[in-house]
Amino acid sequence: MLISWKKELEIGNELIDSQHRMLVMLLRKLDMAVKNKMEHKVIMGILLEIKLFTEFHFLSEENLMAELGYPNLREHEKIHSELLSQANVYIAKINRKQAFPDDVLATLHSWFANHVVNEDLKLATYVRSSTMRPIGEEFYGLYLK
Numbered sequence: 001m002l003i004s005w006k007k008e009l010e011i012g013n014e015l016i017d018s019q020h021r022m023l024v025m026l027l028r029k030l031d032m033a034v035k036n037k038m039e040h041k042v043i044m045g046i047l048l049e050i051k052l053f054t055e056f057h058f059l060s061e062e063n064l065m066a067e068l069g070y071p072n073l074r075e076h077e078k079i080h081s082e083l084l085s086q087a088n089v090y091i092a093k094i095n096r097k098q099a100f101p102d103d104v105l106a107t108l109h110s111w112f113a114n115h116v117v118n119e120d121l122k123l124a125t126y127v128r129s130s131t132m133r134p135i136g137e138e139f140y141g142l143y144l145k
């Protein structure tokens with residue numbers, strides 16, 4: 001499986017898009033580690049990076065939703081917490097060597113792409129059309145590429 005950033009994943013919000021690119025980069029890093037048959041400890045370390053960055057990213061999106069009074073906040077939050085708990089189950093299985101990192105990687109990657117083009121795209125569209133602006137949006141250009 002080739003994990004790479006694709007134009008379709010771009011949803012038009014610089015903050016979210018930059019974090020999504022980071023997540024794709026981490027998934028690709030995991031892919032390389034698996035292909036290079038890195039030791040279990042290294043794979044677990046990268047999975048922890050993915051887990052912590054995903055928690056951070058979900059919180060960023062949830063803060064953005066709260067700032068702009070996003071009407072589907074509860075629903076989107078619920079999806080995030082379900083994704084995280086499912087991911088935790090998979091990570092625990094890999095830790096016990098009851099699942100293959102390659103299979104889990106494919107699952108994480110497809111969850112990610114589906115969530116971005118469905119839920120996150122709706123959020124970005126709402127942010128664009130809202131008269132309220134995200135806190136710090138004027139600084140995006142300075143810090144985000």
Ligand SMILES: [Fe+2]
Nearest residue numbers: 061115119120
């Ligand atoms: Fe999301």
Ligand SMILES: [Fe+2]
Nearest residue numbers: 057061116120
């Ligand atoms: Fe997202």
